[in-house]
Amino acid sequence: MNVTIIGLGLIGGSIAKDLRKSRFATHLTGVEANVSNAEKALEIKLVDEVLPLEAAVQKADLVVLAIPVDKILELLPVVLDLVSDRTTVTDMGSTKKEIAQAIENHPKRRNYIAAHPMSGTEYSGPTAALEGLFTGKIAIVCDHEKSGPQHLALIEKMFQTMGMNIAYMSADEQDHSTAYISHLPHAAAFALANAVQDKEDRSIIFDLASGGFRSTVRLAKSTPTMWGPIFQQNKQYVVESLEVYIKHLIDFKESIEHDEQRMYALMENANKIRGILGGENPSLIKNEEKIVKFYTK
Incomplete structure (x- = not known):
């Protein structure tokens, strides 16, 4: 299996590690616009070679685009133009609707699988790549009925080889869901980091910063060149999620100011997230069973 990975950062590099280990x-062929990243990827043996796009794509059985979503929007049609009928193409972007729409009528649409592995860290570049990053996580596959069965089967096998469960949904559903569970936390972290830096005596604050602050603001270290395009491509649902979040922030602020009893009630309600994330909520358990058992082949 000749695999070409376009983008040799955290996601692309971690995929390369897992696909090499599992054989x-x-x-593994890499395509990387950043020369220093390309050199580092070769040095640490993420890939066997780095080639220009056309040469790398034309020799591949499978092409994986692991680059910022604005670049996926530009390159995906080009890649589909270059590949043979037997080559499978997938992308790992955090948004799906706009990307899928861009190649909706492409002659090789059935070669393409729209996918999003729900995993990552705040770090970037080839040295950020981690073996086992995706183990136990969920990979979302979108609009699978529009893909050829042989291409879909290959991507399912790839994700299962990486230790992932697979959930199927429409591109619109994917963007709506990830706006709340992925894009909103990143937007909130960027805003929190700016809020703290806005304080005049911030050097004292940072000296006092403990684990709670560091874990909350960790996502603000994420790369703007990756997250800016995500926010823009999923603008409708990110704005919606922010409006809901702001509503709850205002509610909590007002409870602190005027209603101590409500403040405690809001915190106790928020504590329910512990049980939900721990699988104690019956409706969530049902949903998980539906995703893993019904949607996964």
């Missing part, structure tokens, strides 16, 4: 890939 899913017999040969």
Whole structure:
């Protein structure tokens, strides 16, 4: 299996590590616009070689685009133009609707699988790549009925090789869901980091910063060149999620000011997230069973 990975950062590099370890890939070719990243990827043996786009794509059985979503929007049609009928193409972008719409009528639409592995860290570049980053996580596959069955089966096998469960949904559903569970936390972290830096005596604050602050603001270290395009491509749902979040922030602020009893009630309600994330909520358990058992092949 000749696999070409476009983008050799955290996601692309971590995929390369897993596919090499499992021997899913017999040969790994990289495409990387950043020269220093390309050199580092070769040095640490993420890939066997780095080639220009056309040469790398034309020799591949599978092409994985792991680049910022604005670049996926530009390159995906080009890649589909270059590949043979037997080559499978997928992308790892955090948004799906706009990307899928861009190639909706492409002659090789059935070669393409719209996907999003729900995993990552705030770090970037080839040295950020981690073996096992995706183990136990969920990979979302969108609009699978529009993909050829042989291409879909290959991507399912790839994700399962990486230790992932697979959930199927429409591109619109994917963007709506990830706006709340992924994009909103990043937007909130960027805003929190700016709020703290806005304080005049911030050096004292940072000296006092403990684990709680650091874990909350961790996502603000994420790369703007990656997250800016995500916010823009999923603008409608990100704005919606922010409006809901702001509503709850205002509610909590007002309870602190005027209603101590309500303040405690809001915190106790928020504490329910512990049980939900721990699988104690019956409706969530049902949803998980539906995703893993019904939607996963």
